[in-house]
Amino acid sequence: MEIKNVCVIGAGVMGSGIAQLASIYGYQVNLVDINENILEKAKSSIEKNLNRFFVAKGKISDNEAEEILNRIRLVAEREDAITDVQIVIEAVFEDMDLKQQLFSELDEKCDEDIILASNTSSLSITDIGTKAKNQERIIGIHFFNPAPVMKLIELIKGKNTSNDVLETAMKFSESLNKTVVTVNDSPGFITTRLIYVLCNEAINMKKEGIASTEDIDTAVKLAFNFPMGPLELSDLVGNDIYLHIGEYLAKELGEHYQPSPLLTKMVKDNYFGRKTNKGFYNY
Ligand SMILES: NC(=O)c1ccc[n+]([C@@H]2O[C@H](COP(=O)([O-])OP(=O)(O)OC[C@H]3O[C@@H](n4cnc5c(N)ncnc54)[C@H](O)[C@@H]3O)[C@@H](O)[C@H]2O)c1
CATH class of the missing domain: 1.10.1040.10 (N-(1-d-carboxylethyl)-l-norvaline Dehydrogenase; domain 2)
Structure with a gap:
């Protein structure tokens, strides 16, 4: 499956960085959070970062920065945000109950072939997916802060993650110009x-x-x-x-x-x- 459109849930430090990164590499991004105020703040921080670290340094033009921003759609409703995407990347608070609840809901509402990824920095991916029926499509994609700059992505293969999902997540991560390491699920990863x-x-x-x-x-x-x-x-x-x-x-x-x-x-x-x-x- 080819990934073209990405949904990022949580527009805090990591979610806004991941949205920016994916958009830089040409993906359409739906960014969703619990209210519009947070989303607007995220967009203005992405704009500032693009100007400061990319435009000011001559890495991209003003026009390219605008195109990158325009590929990020702020979405207030989760149901709307998960429509017509091939991967959902969760970056909400580091809380097991919250993530379990969210993955169970995503599993119910997302089409079977959509990959569900968590950016958790420590929690077991297998445990995060424990309330979902289809756990084969759940994987950890651990970005580092700031996501557009840091070179590494740590992919975490849960006990039930399928090899196809791992392979697609690997290709997606590499398309973001990252070096990828793979780790079997274990708290805190590497x-x-x-x-x-x-x-x-x-x-x-x-x-x-x-x-x-x-x-x-x-x-x-x-x-x-x-x-x-x-x-x-x-x-x-x-x-x-x-x-x-x-x-x-x-x-x-x-x-x-x-x-x-x-x-x-x-x-x-x-x-x-x-x-x-x-x-x-x-x-
Ligand atoms: N900060 C880091 O350096 C770092 C690095 C790698 C991974 N992580 C992981 O990334 C995740 C997010 O961390 P962060 O630092 O970005 O946190 P943050 O507090 O900056 O952002 C979390 C965002 O999630 C939103 N949120 C909470 N519940 C939500 C829900 N139900 N639906 C939609 N949005 C919701 C919050 O409103 C907030 O904007 C955590 O799991 C963390 O462990 C963080």
């Missing part, structure tokens, strides 16, 4: 599991007082040639997000993944990182 462990261990080191925040970050950056240290990364992603991931991984994979007590305390005290202006650093 990337989230590894980055969580690195950040959580750095937080444990901070708690044990073995080095300062700055020195932990400097050591990791310079020793491993990483662009960012784990503590500044945790502040950027959100300490609340890492706590959530850690609790999920500990529940699914074992005690080894238990969040550091310092991480738990910081979130309790509202030290979420950049979004609350305080975390391992002050902003």
Whole structure:
């Protein structure tokens, strides 16, 4: 099956980035969220990003930017958004109940051959699809932030995902000029599991007082040639997000993944990182 039209559900940070990316590569995109206000904000952030990172840098012309924007249709009703598309990409909040509910509804309403993909960054794809009848068409397509820029897509094959769906999702991902890795369903996949462990261990080191925040970050950056240290990364992603991931991984994979007590305390005290202006650093 050839993918031409894409529906993206959730127009937040990731959904708007995925819509922009797909449109850049010529796909018609229906972008849907819970209200029109969010959709308008998403469209103006896409417009800003296109101007700042593509037009201003001479990568595309004003006209091309306009065409990219025009290929993205803001849709208030989900039923309307899933009409005449070949793939639905879900990018709503990272909440298992919400995603299960949504995939069960999508499975009921979408034609049999439409691929249903989740952009979850940690949740089991098999579990997300557990309330759907046709689980063969459910797959994880994990984009990274910002989606139009980052080179990787992690494809997650659920226990019931068919090989045909995997193959089509692979072709679609490659058509977006991404490098694709495939992983069998497992909480946190490759990337989230590894980055969580690195950040959580750095937080444990901070708690044990073995080095300062700055020195932990400097050591990791310079020793491993990483662009960012784990503590500044945790502040950027959100300490609340890492706590959530850690609790999920500990529940699914074992005690080894238990969040550091310092991480738990910081979130309790509202030290979420950049979004609350305080975390391992002050902003
Ligand atoms: N932010 C990241 O760096 C990142 C990276 C990769 C994957 N992810 C994953 O992408 C997903 C979205 O993350 P985000 O950072 O974009 O979140 P976000 O909070 O910026 O956006 C989520 C959007 O989903 C909308 N939404 C919620 N319920 C909805 C529903 N029932 N129907 C339609 N829209 C609904 C919200 O209104 C909101 O606009 C999560 O699963 C997250 O784990 C995030």
